[in-house]
Amino acid sequence: xxxxxxxxxxxxxxxxxxxxxxxxxxxxxxxxxxxxxxxxxxxxxxxxxxxxxxxxxxxxxxxxxxxxxxxxxxxxxxxxxxxxxxxxxxxxxxxxxxxxxxxxxxxxxxxxxxxxxxxxxxxxxxxxxxxxxxxxxxxxxxxxxxxxxxxxxxxxxxxxxxxxxxxxxxxxxxxxxxxxxxxxxxxxxxxxxxxxxxxxxxxxxxxxxxxxxxxxxxxxxxxxxxxxxxxxxxxxxxxxxxxxxxxxxxxxxxxxxxxxxxxxxxxxxxxxxxxxxxxxxxxxxxxxxxxxxxxxxxxxxxxxxxxxxxxxxxxxxxxxxxxxxxxxxxxxxxx
Amino acid sequence: xxxxxxxxxxxxxxxxxxxxxxxxxxxxxxxxxxxxxxxxxxxxxxxxxxxxxxxxxxxxxxxxxxxxxxxxxxxxxxxxxxxxxxxxxxxxxxxxxxxxxxxxxxxxxxxxxxxxxxxxxxxxxxxxxxxxxxxxxxxxxxxxxxxxxxxxxxxxxxxxxxxxxxxxxxxxxxxxxxxxxxxxxxxxxxxxxxxxxxxxxxxxxxxxxxxxxxxxxxxxxxxxxxxxxxxxxxxxxxxxxxxxxxxxxxxxxxxxxxxxxxxxxxxxxxxxxxxxxxxxxxxxxxxxxxxxxxxxxxxxxxxxxxxxxxxxxxxxxxxxxxxxxxxxxxxxxxxxxxxxxxxxxxxxxxxxxxxxxxxxxxxxxxxxxxxxxxxxxxxxx
Numbered sequence: 232x233x234x235x236x237x238x239x240x241x242x243x244x245x246x247x248x249x250x251x252x253x254x255x256x257x258x259x260x261x262x263x264x265x266x267x268x269x270x271x272x273x274x275x276x277x278x279x280x281x282x283x284x285x286x287x288x289x290x291x292x293x294x295x296x297x298x299x300x301x302x303x304x305x306x307x308x309x310x311x312x313x314x315x316x317x318x319x320x321x322x323x324x325x326x327x328x329x330x331x332x333x334x335x336x337x338x339x340x341x342x343x344x345x346x347x348x349x350x351x352x353x354x355x356x357x358x359x360x361x362x363x364x365x366x367x368x369x370x371x372x373x374x375x376x377x378x379x380x381x382x383x384x385x386x387x388x389x390x391x392x393x394x395x396x397x398x399x400x401x402x403x404x405x406x407x408x409x410x411x412x413x414x415x416x417x418x419x420x421x422x423x424x425x426x427x428x429x430x431x432x433x434x435x436x437x438x439x440x441x442x443x444x445x446x447x448x449x450x451x452x453x454x455x456x457x458x459x460x461x462x463x464x465x466x467x468x469x470x471x472x473x474x475x476x477x478x479x480x481x482x483x484x485x486x487x488x489x490x491x492x493x494x495x496x497x498x499x500x501x502x503x504x505x506x507x508x509x510x511x512x513x514x515x516x517x518x519x520x521x522x523x524x525x526x527x528x529x530x531x532x533x534x535x536x537x538x539x540x541x542x543x544x545x546x547x548x549x550x551x552x553x554x555x556x557x558x559x560x561x562x563x564x565x566x
Numbered sequence: 567x568x569x570x571x572x573x574x575x576x577x578x579x580x581x582x583x584x585x586x587x588x589x590x591x592x593x594x595x596x597x598x599x600x601x602x603x604x605x606x607x608x609x610x611x612x613x614x615x616x617x618x619x620x621x622x623x624x625x626x627x628x629x630x631x632x633x634x635x636x637x638x639x640x641x642x643x644x645x646x647x648x649x650x651x652x653x654x655x656x657x658x659x660x661x662x663x664x665x666x667x668x669x670x671x672x673x674x675x676x677x678x679x680x681x682x683x684x685x686x687x688x689x690x691x692x693x694x695x696x697x698x699x700x701x702x703x704x705x706x707x708x709x710x711x712x713x714x715x716x717x718x719x720x721x722x723x724x725x726x727x728x729x730x731x732x733x734x735x736x737x738x739x740x741x742x743x744x745x746x747x748x749x750x751x752x753x754x755x756x757x758x759x760x761x762x763x764x765x766x767x768x769x770x771x772x773x774x775x776x777x778x779x780x781x782x783x784x785x786x787x788x789x790x791x792x793x794x795x796x797x798x799x800x801x802x803x804x805x806x807x808x809x810x811x812x813x814x815x816x817x818x819x820x821x822x823x824x825x826x827x828x829x830x831x832x833x834x835x836x837x838x839x840x841x842x843x844x845x846x847x848x849x850x851x852x853x854x855x856x857x858x859x860x861x862x863x864x865x866x867x868x869x870x871x872x873x874x875x876x877x878x879x880x881x882x883x884x885x886x887x888x889x890x891x892x893x894x895x896x897x898x899x900x901x902x903x904x905x906x907x908x909x910x911x912x913x914x915x916x917x918x919x920x921x922x923x924x925x926x927x928x929x930x931x932x933x934x935x936x937x938x939x940x941x942x943x944x945x946x947x
Contacts, residue, residue: 298744298745298746298747299715299744398863400863401863428602428603428771428863428864429602429771429773429812429815429816430602430811430812430815430859430860430863430864430879431602431859431863432815432857433815433816433817433857433858433859433860434859434860434861436817436856436857436859437856437857437859440856441856455744455745457745457819458774458816458817458818458819459817461817461819462817462857485819495746496745496746497819498749499745499746499748499749500745500774500819501748501749501752501772501774501775501777501778502774502777502818502819503773503774503776503777503801503813503816503818504777504801504818505777505778505780505797505798505801506798506801506802507777508774508777508778513749515746515749515750515753516746516749516750519714519715519716519717519747520744520746
């Protein structure tokens with residue numbers, strides 16, 4: 232049982248790897264995704280994920296942002312093996328898990344858990360909270376369940392209730408407790424707060440941050456809300472049409488976005504301050520995100536990009552290092 | 567004054583969803599209505615549209631001098647779509663899948679203005695062009711499923727505006743859209759409003775959207791108004807603990823991109839520390855980690871808490887409990903002294919002195935809040 236009781240690498244939790252590029256040797260990444268691909272359909276298939284590469288280090292949060300259809304959720308689902316990738320590899324704690332069979336995958340299923348957007352859709356309505364949290368294999372006894380419920384801000388009195396008796400925020404707490412039951416090292420959070428009210432969002436964000444600190448968890452935080460991502464992540468990857476167009480430390484990406492799409496995306500987010508909104512530079516992109524079924528040739532962003540030139544229409548830019556630190560950008564004219 | 571709402575109540579058999587709200591809305595102005603799920607913001611807008619069948623609507627809704635509460639259904643039908651138009655969150659479920667987009671726009675236009683088919687079809691094409699749909703003549707002949715989410719919302723806006731309404735109610739019009747498309751749609755609504763001088767009631771949960779488009783803001787909680795003020799005052803000097811909490815709990819982006827100095831940690835006050843996110847001091851914490859959450863969850867309409875509906879979650883009440891918060895619903899009161907906010911204070915100082923006439927206190931751009939504990943804390947600033 233390789234993953235039964237892993238000794239935690241003594242990495243500092245929450246370290247942003249490219250905050251200090253020369254800070255000596257770094258622990259190995261917990262998760263390495265290399266050239267991951269998902270093509271739906273056989274001939275002329277839809278390339279939902281088209282060669283995605285990134286790492287997640289122990290104890291850190293990587294944000295995966297982008298608009299609908301950019302492939303961020305599909306990427307998350309392939310990492311937890313809810314979907315089988317059509318290409319590329321997923322390496323977890325040094326072991327390639329991309330093609331493991333169900334039996335060999337089992338220890339890794341404990342290590343990699345997932346939290347979903349809609350807490351009600353992801354909780355079995357006919358099971359009590361205790362059964363949901365302890366899981367199909369009865370990982371925990373009642374005492375363990377109650378302990379876990381208390382960790383996520385619920386109580387013993389909730390253990391015998393059913394999902395419909397809870398509010399959205401509470402139901403999401405149950406989803407988090409379930410994910411924690413197997414003592415994972417990585418949790419893929421797929422839009423974990425976007426279905427919740429603003430005041431409840433903040434509660435869940437705080438809970439996730441506390442749990443990360445206490446349990447040394449790594450998160451892959453998939454979200455479309457750039458404000459939330461900025462708040463919770465150490466590093467950010469921006470996806471557009473199945474590819475990562477920019478990846479780097481949170482501050483690098485948010486304070487000095489290098490890809491024109493990242494710039495437009497950030498400028499489009501409304502800021503809750505009317506005086507800022509009044510004077511702010513806003514890049515309104517023309518058109519809609521193109522369909523992954525018929526991606527434009529060259530750089531997939533070129534039809535909406537103000538900087539696009541001839542080379543952008545013929546050649547897809549590779550993801551290349553940009554400036555100091557570990558930022559990478561896929562743009563012929565990154566600035 | 568195109569719309570004057572007073573003491574609006576909407577009661578369903580199960581409970582009261584809206585419990586006495588009021589506001590004024592002028593032509594060319596935008597009122598942002600903010601609240602979380604169950605706050606009554608959508609129910610209020612449906613009441614203005616006269617779309618409640620099972621509910622008891624009371625109070626007063628005066629549209630362009632005409633009382634709508636108790637008006638015959640036939641009259642409401644005439645106004646609806648013609649002079650009061652509405653767009654919804656999900657454009658796909660508001661469009662008929664069987665008819666072409668052009669037919670659907672033309673139908674409403676023909677119904678209300680009794681013009682020929684040909685004129686109505688031309689109008690549809692013209693409206694599609696106005697809302698920025700490329701190749702409008704060809705697109706008018708297509709069905710809704712051929713349009714993307716943003717394009718569908720443009721179609722809804724074209725339909726809403728085809729009869730030249732005086733009031734547009736937009737209920738979460740961009741919530742289902744991606745941010746880059748949201749920016750396009752908000753820009754479009756603003757341009758159309760400027761060109762035509764219509765009044766807009768923008769219902770949203772997104773404080774950023776409100777900051778971008780609204781002139782004044784009504785904050786709703788548990789079916790009641792907790793604060794009503796010009797947009798800059800809501801964000802600069804929120805007075806109600808709920809408004810303050812909402813602003814403090816929303817994560818935000820730096821203002822202009824580069825050159826932002828990160829604020830020092832806003833600290834973790836959530837667990838019983840300093841109770842009040844001081845008015846105005848709402849700049850979002852930039853450090854990774856905790857947000858200032860509001861504890862608890864929004865009230866259920868089936869069993870709303872007594873007194874002030876926010877008191878079970880209120881940091882101010884927790885710090886200095888007052889019996890009034892539990893026993894009496896606080897009235898929406900004008901703040902006695904407007905805080906001086908430099909130019910903002912000057913702009914609104916004149917309006918704050920507006921006389922209280924026979925029709926009750928003006929609901930215009932003065933700062934009003936419903937909190938028993940507001941003055942004790944607010945006055946000093």
